[in-house]
Amino acid sequence: MKKDIEIPVDENVFVAAVKESNGELLAENWYVYVINARHTYIETVIVVSKGYxxxxxxxTIRRSIEIMPARSFQKIELLPENLLALENEFFITFFADGKLYERKCVFKANSISDARSVNIPVLEQDGVWAY
Incomplete structure (x- = not known):
C-alpha cells in the first residue's frame, strides 16, 4: 500500500546559487547547481524546478542527470534577476545504494544576494544555499 512506501530524505545532496560572469551577455548572473556531497555516486537524478x-x-521545468560522481556538482539553471523576487523551489529525486531518495530545496523570495554568499564546499565558490 501507499503508506508502506518509504522514500528517505537525503541530507548530502544540495542546491546552491552562484554568481558568475557571463562573457556573452557582459553581465553577472546567478546560476543554480545541484551538489552531490555524498561519498558515493548518485544516478537517475531528476530535478523539478518552479518559481512562485x-x-x-x-x-515547471524538469531536468535529468544520468549519473553524478561522488563529491561532484552540475550546473542546472540560470536564475534571471526578475526571478530572484520569487520563491524558487527545486525538488530532487535520485537513486543511490539501491534506494530512491528525495530532497526539496527552496530559495526564499529575495534570499539570493551577494550579502548572503558563503563558501560552498565541493564547488569551492561563494554562493547561497537553498533550504
Whole structure:
C-alpha cells in the first residue's frame, strides 16, 4: 500500500546559487547547481524546478542527470534577476545504494544576494544555499 512506501530524505545532496560572469551577455548572473556531497555516486537524478510568488509564477521545468560522481556538482539553471523576487523551489529525486531518495530545496523570495554568499564546499565558490 501507499503508506508502506518509504522514500528517505537525503541530507548530502544540495542546491546552491552562484554568481558568475557571463562573457556573452557582459553581465553577472546567478546560476543554480545541484551538489552531490555524498561519498558515493548518485544516478537517475531528476530535478523539478518552479518559481512562485503573489503575482507571478514560472513554468515547471524538469531536468535529468544520468549519473553524478561522488563529491561532484552540475550546473542546472540560470536564475534571471526578475526571478530572484520569487520563491524558487527545486525538488530532487535520485537513486543511490539501491534506494530512491528525495530532497526539496527552496530559495526564499529575495534570499539570493551577494550579502548572503558563503563558501560552498565541493564547488569551492561563494554562493547561497537553498533550504
Amino acid at each position: 510568488g503573489d503575482a507571478a509564477k514560472t513554468s
